[in-house]
Amino acid sequence: MPGVSLVGSGSACLTVQLSNDILSQRVDTSDEWISARTGIRQRHIAAPDDSLTTLATEAARHALTMAQVGAEEVDLILLATSTPDDLFGSACRVQVALGATRAVAFDLTAACSGFVFALVTAAQYIRTGVFKTVVVIGADVLSRWTDWDDRTTCVLFGDGAGAVVLRACERDRLLGFELCSDGSLNHCLNLAYHPEAVPLVGDISVQKGGFAPITMNGREVYKFAVSRVPEVIEKALFRASLTTADIDWMVLHQANQRILDAVADRLGVPLERVISNMARHGNTSAASIPLALDEAIRAGKIQPGDLIATAGFGAGLTWGAAIVEWG
Numbered sequence: 364m365p366g367v368s369l370v371g372s373g374s375a376c377l378t379v380q381l382s383n384d385i386l387s388q389r390v391d392t393s394d395e396w397i398s399a400r401t402g403i404r405q406r407h408i409a410a411p412d413d414s415l416t417t418l419a420t421e422a423a424r425h426a427l428t429m430a431q432v433g434a435e436e437v438d439l440i441l442l443a444t445s446t447p448d449d450l451f452g453s454a455c456r457v458q459v460a461l462g463a464t465r466a467v468a469f470d471l472t473a474a475c476s477g478f479v480f481a482l483v484t485a486a487q488y489i490r491t492g493v494f495k496t497v498v499v500i501g502a503d504v505l506s507r508w509t510d511w512d513d514r515t516t517c518v519l520f521g522d523g524a525g526a527v528v529l530r531a532c533e534r535d536r537l538l539g540f541e542l543c544s545d546g547s548l549n550h551c552l553n554l555a556y557h558p559e560a561v562p563l564v565g566d567i568s569v570q571k572g573g574f575a576p577i578t579m580n581g582r583e584v585y586k587f588a589v590s591r592v593p594e595v596i597e598k599a600l601f602r603a604s605l606t607t608a609d610i611d612w613m614v615l616h617q618a619n620q621r622i623l624d625a626v627a628d629r630l631g632v633p634l635e636r637v638i639s640n641m642a643r644h645g646n647t648s649a650a651s652i653p654l655a656l657d658e659a660i661r662a663g664k665i666q667p668g669d670l671i672a673t674a675g676f677g678a679g680l681t682w683g684a685a686i687v688e689w690g
């Protein structure tokens with residue numbers, strides 16, 4: 364059975380920065396409140412002429428360059444996003460923008476767990492021998508769907524895109540994973556469609572609604588994250604026949620510094636082994652893990668051969684972990 368290796372990473376550079384102080388001019392909040400409760404100091408926001416497609420393409424292009432893989436070699440593009448440019452999917456737009464002429468491309472939606480779910484999905488195609496080269500992208504423009512007058516949610520989110528290149532190899536570097544869903548908690552975090560009945564003809568009506576901005580029960584999501592994330596990492600480690608002592612780095616979904624600290628504490632992982640870019644980016648949903656990974660790789664923190672425990676969690680509710688060796 365072919366194995367999976369991670370051979371390149373990349374991310375998009377967003378130029379618009381929105382600091383807590385600036386945001387406080389719009390909504391009743393403060394840098395002190397936001398940074399104490401979340402660790403976030405600023406977030407990046409897509410400019411009006413950016414699109415999910417352009418950001419995802421930029422991240423993928425950087426990942427392919429690092430991997431020294433040509434776009435025409437890519438077999439599959441998996442785009443994890445909840446904020447597509449087109450509800451029919453944005454992955455094909457990325458495919459053409461990249462020039463990945465041979466690749467099949469599709470979107471995968473699992474909110475802030477999207478990158479981990481896509482990584483594991485991509486690995487299955489490689490392990491079965493169907494595909495040899497896959498680009499996995501996590502990208503979201505949540506600013507489109509943020510209620511900028513709701514201080515309980517708008518301070519948390521930012522926009523971004525990150526990507527990795529996976530290749531078939533002999534020794535499998537995806538050492539273990541575990542994915543979970545619990546739809547009974549769906550109401551805790553939503554970006555939901557609200558149908559409105561519009562008469563069509565006779566007694567037949569059609570839905571002509573729209574998506575309402577993000578709603579969240581912050582306390583429930585916090586409780587969910589600090590209990591489920593350590594558990595799912597331990598399960599993934601168990602499948603890999605490893606323990607937390609073997610992990611070089613934890614790269615978790617960047618939702619809240621307090622969540623990262625609590626997870627590290629429960630697993631007994633020292634904080635210096637926990638990658639955090641929360642202060643600069645906030646919660647960028649599906650982008651947050653590949654973005655944090657790419658920054659740590661380019662900064663020389665994560666080196667080839669390092670063992671990484673990664674975990675995503677969020678709306679669905681969904682959560683999942685993967686244990687990977689970089690390089």
Ligand code: COA
Nearest residue numbers: 392393396400475514515518581582584585618619676677
């Ligand atoms: N600025 C200032 N005050 C704020 C505020 C803001 N941005 N948001 C809420 N408050 C106020 C509340 O109105 C409340 O005031 P009150 O006590 O007078 O009613 C007070 O701060 C405490 O609010 P609370 O919601 O209890 O805060 P909290 O300690 O639970 O922190 C979160 C809120 C959102 C930071 C926290 O619940 C959290 O991080 N949850 C997880 C969210 C998450 O990660 N979601 C994405 C997962 S993918």
